[in-house]
Amino acid sequence: MTAVPALAVEDLSVEFRTRSGTVKVLDHVGFSVDKGETVALVGESGSGKSVTAFAVMGILDPAGRVTSGRALFGGADLLALSEHDLAEQRGRELSMIFQNPRTALNPIRKVGQQIADVLVRHGGATRPDAPRAAVEMLKRVRIPDPERRVEAYPFELSGGMCQRIMIAIALACRPALLIADEPTTGLDVTTQAVIMDLIGELAHESGMATIFITHDLALAAEYCDRIVVMHAGHIVEAAPARELFAHPRHPYSAKLLAATPGETVSLAELASIPGGLPDLRRPDLPACRYSDRCERRLDDCARPLPHRVIGERHTVSCWNPL
Amino acid sequence: MLKLLLSRLATAVPSIVGVVVVTFMLTRLLPGDPAAYFAGLAASPQAIAEIRTKLGLDKSLPEQFVAYLVDLAQGNLGNSLSTGQPVVTEIATRLPASAELTLLALILAVGIAIPLGVLAAVKQGTWIDHLCRIATTAGVSLPVFFTGLLFAYVFYYLLQWAPAPSGRLDVFLSPPTPITGFYLIDSALTGNMEVFWGALRQLALPAISMAIFSLAPLARMTRGSMLSVLGSDFIRTARASGLAPGTVVFTYAFRNAVLPVITVLGMVFSFLLGANVLVETVFAWPGIGLYAVNALITSDYAPVQGFVLTMAVLYIALNLAIDLLYGLVDPRVRLDS
Known part of the structure; x- marks a missing residue:
């Protein structure tokens, strides 16, 4: 089976200008997501997962700047599109779900209207039809009593309900790609599973490609086909989920796995990863940004990062993989 | 929304009561003797006492307060000592x-x-x-x-x-027929464009x-x-x-x-x-601010009292309007009521 990539990110670099210098947040990042596939972007806070998503969506903070790369989506380079053309795509062809659903929704607009706004904007419904279409969307995300709930404001709904509304907004126009940025952060564990199942089912139904951003490797392994591990703005390893879990090759992936609670690992056995992310403002950043924390460091590690293909769809950027 | 309106109206009542009491006390505590001022510089103590009786200033404070409340209930804010006009009329025009x-x-x-x-x-x-x-x-x-x-x-x-x-209008123009008291609106309503432009200028x-x-x-x-x-x-x-x-x-x-x-x-x-x-x-x-300052300078307490009362009621009405506006914009405020 030759899969068609829904999104192919190539060589993406992003810099942020701050008062204390330029931060090289993303450094030549590349990965792809096939149609119908779910890919997880995994890494600790500050590794550049969300920035990757924001860059692809074209909603980077004004201080952020894409310095190189392409994001091929439906035959066009999203990074080269004008703001106007990109806005046409956003919400219709590619959508995004954010963490903290309560703050991600407009607090003083009825949730039905917020769904209707997206539908009307992208021609999914006309203004008079929009309320009915919004009720339909609420049914799709399985909100009980949708006729009454369209009239609700976000503060009248629970966090899980709000995330369903977010999903309804994101999927209203049946996009080809969904980016879910830590969609279950701030939700309780049972709700987390329900939301993840819902996203998975809806994606499966419509053959939608999904990028799932998380720091929770266990959650990623459970719901995703492939896992892309990020560290300090680099992609260190990309592999099918099962393979990564069984045989992590990059030292960082291995450490991340060891820090993930699971059925066989008790809390006492969990290992924390020594050190922290390097200061990305440093002018003399090492080629491998993990090398300062790495136990398997060699002299070779000062050379430019390799991009080794070590299995089917399994790549690792390390001179001394496990 | 109606519930919000009623609850906010109810909270306005104590404020108004407070304002009525305070305006009364405040004007009685002002320095200067209105009777002496009114009687003029050359007046004899007898004449001043007579005027004081006429104005009801010789009575005890509680008595004066009751009289004030009775007047207020009838929409009577007393007369200005310096012009002799009822304060209500003067405030209504200014x-x-x-x-x-x-x-x-x-x-x-x-x-x-x-x-x-x-x-x-x-x-x-x-x-x-x-x-x-x-x-x-x-x-x-x-x-x-x-x-x-x-x-x-x-x-x-x-x-x-x-x-x-x-002032509000050139001396050669006569004010429009009073409807709202706003020259711009009144002149526009009566179609008097000359006065409209004059007032606007x-x-x-x-x-x-x-x-x-x-x-x-x-x-x-x-x-x-x-x-x-x-x-x-x-x-x-x-x-x-x-x-x-x-x-x-x-x-x-x-x-x-x-x-x-x-x-x-x-x-x-x-x-x-x-x-x-x-x-x-x-x-x-010819506005209300100027009027109040003049009254204050001459210890003419009825207009001062009327001014403070009017202002307080306006402020309360304004805050009420703002609360309601809040409720219109923000659904969370509606819920709190």
């Missing part, structure tokens, strides 16, 4: 003058400040942002009487574009000087509030949904940002209404 000036100034200020603040926030760091900063700094640092005097000097004395600062300079002053807090608050809302998560959601920039800025950002602006608007309005004495003096405006 309040519209102040209100027309204040409202026009406020409409001008809002009309400039809000678009300026919104644009400054949306195009942060551009020339329009700098313009906003200059305007707000200038607005707060130039006192109203100074801009008023400067305008009168430049536009009336030097350029002769503006009419003489001599008189209003322009004082209204602009007051607008410049009230523009500053409004623009600054609009800009700050817009900036914080534009940086919030739901704006990112709106942008990620591809909503048109206009929808993002107005339907999503501005409606959320407007709440603190409404609060400032209320403060600016009450401030303007009470503190435009200086502008009224500069432009010989």
Whole structure:
């Protein structure tokens, strides 16, 4: 089976200008997501997962700047599109779900209207039809009593309900790609599973490609086909989920796995990863940004990062993989 | 919404009671003896005592208070000692003058400040942002009487574009038939365009000087509030949904940002209404501020009492209106009631 990539990110670099210098947040990042596939972007806070998503969506903070790369989506380079053309795509062809659903929704607009706004904007419904279409969307995300709930404001709904509304907004126009940025952060564990199942089912139904951003490797392994591990703005390893879990090759992936609670690992056995992310403002950043924390460091590690293909769809950027 | 209205109305009652008591006490505690002032410099102690009896000032305070309440219930605020006119009539003719000036100034200020603040926030760091900063700094640092005097000097004395600062209407024009008491509205309603333009010409300079002053807090608050809302998560959601920039800025950002602006608007309005004495003096405006100051100087307590009472009721009504406006904009406020 030759899969068609829904999104192919190539060589993406992003810099942020701050008062204390330029931060090289993303450094030549590349990965792809096939149609119908779910890919997880995994890494600790500050590794550049969300920035990757924001860059692809074209909603980077004004201080952020894409310095190189392409994001091929439906035959066009999203990074080269004008703001106007990109806005046409956003919400219709590619959508995004954010963490903290309560703050991600407009607090003083009825949730039905917020769904209707997206539908009307992208021609999914006309203004008079929009309320009915919004009720339909609420049914799709399985909100009980949708006729009454369209009239609700976000503060009248629970966090899980709000995330369903977010999903309804994101999927209203049946996009080809969904980016879910830590969609279950701030939700309780049972709700987390329900939301993840819902996203998975809806994606499966419509053959939608999904990028799932998380720091929770266990959650990623459970719901995703492939896992892309990020560290300090680099992609260190990309592999099918099962393979990564069984045989992590990059030292960082291995450490991340060891820090993930699971059925066989008790809390006492969990290992924390020594050190922290390097200061990305440093002018003399090492080629491998993990090398300062790495136990398997060699002299070779000062050379430019390799991009080794070590299995089917399994790549690792390390001179001394496990 | 009706529940909100009723509950807020109920909370206004104690404030009004308090105001009635305080105005009564305050005017009795003012220095100066109205009877002596009224009787004149050459009056004998006997004559002063007679006048005091006539005014009811010889009675005990509780008795005076009851008499005051009885009068108040009948809509009687007493007579002015210096003009002999009923205070109610005088306030009724002077309040519209102040209100027309204040409202026009406020409409001008809002009309400039809000678009300026919104644009400054949306195009942060551009020339329009700098313009906003200059305007707000200038607005707060130039006192109203100074801009008023400067305008009168430049536009009336030097350029002769503006009419003489001599009140609401040129002496050669007669006021329009009173309907609302607002010359602009009354003349427009009766189709008297000559009076309309005349009144507008008189209003322009004082209204602009007051607008410049009230523009500053409004623009600054609009800009700050817009900036914080534009940086919030739901704006990112709106942008990620591809909503048109206009929808993002107005339907999503501005409606959320407007709440603190409404609060400032209320403060600016009450401030303007009470503190435009200086502008009224500069432009010989027959408003309520000037009236109150004159009454205060002559220890004429009935008008002072009437003025404070009117102002207090206006403030309470204003706060009520702002509470209701809040409820209209923000559904969370409706729930609290």
